[in-house]
Amino acid sequence: MAPKRSSHVFTAVIVDLVLVTGFGIVGHWTHGGDMSLVGIAETSWPFLAGLAAAWLLTCAWQQPLSPLRTGVGLWAATILIGMMIRAFLGDGTAGAFIIVAGLLNFATLVGWRVVATAVAGRGGR
Template sequence: MSFWNVEPARSPSAKLLAGAALTDIVLILVFAAIGRDAHQRGDVVSGVLLTAWPFLAGAAAGWLATRAWRHPLSLRRAGLGVWLGSVVGGMLLRAITGQTVVLPFIIVALLSLGLLLLGYRLLLAGIRRRRSV
């Protein structure tokens, strides 16, 4: 095989892509639900959606910026961008819309969303590595 005759990398299946995107969405909703529960706020469904939407929009921006659909489970190629996009974008949108943005909340969001959005990717990478050995 010559240098110029390189086969293109296979793109992830639609099922894998949808699974990764859905997992990111569900984990951001879990983050919002836990936060609302910790602060004993009512309006469960609408409240969670109100809390989550800025982070979901930020995660979507992270997906676009990193082209996460190419490697949706990659920690470096997708995970970091989705995580930082959700936190930075989420906080910017919260500030623009008059929602609370204080340093302790930023730190909690950074750590919690990092654990969730990077954690499952790390876990899956470890499982894949163990299976390939």
């Protein structure tokens, strides 16, 4: 793996982790949760587990900045797996939550890649 590509993989992993954790923080805070690390972790972990599985399922390291090939796949798998974990645990999966989670994570997981490829000017490779 070329040094530039490995730096893109590292950057993509970190940005994805920050964004999905940020989603968990916002969700936890807006629903009156205390801002403890435990509370945030309890809210975020199903989606972080979904993100980890999504990276493996999509082979995201091959084109880590690609909005369509990687971003859309990561988004779909992260939300699907995160919601499945929540449902299995008996946590909320109301329709409105699925829509909000889906839209927000689409905007972040795909959106940052659109910006990155526009800035880089090389189609996400």
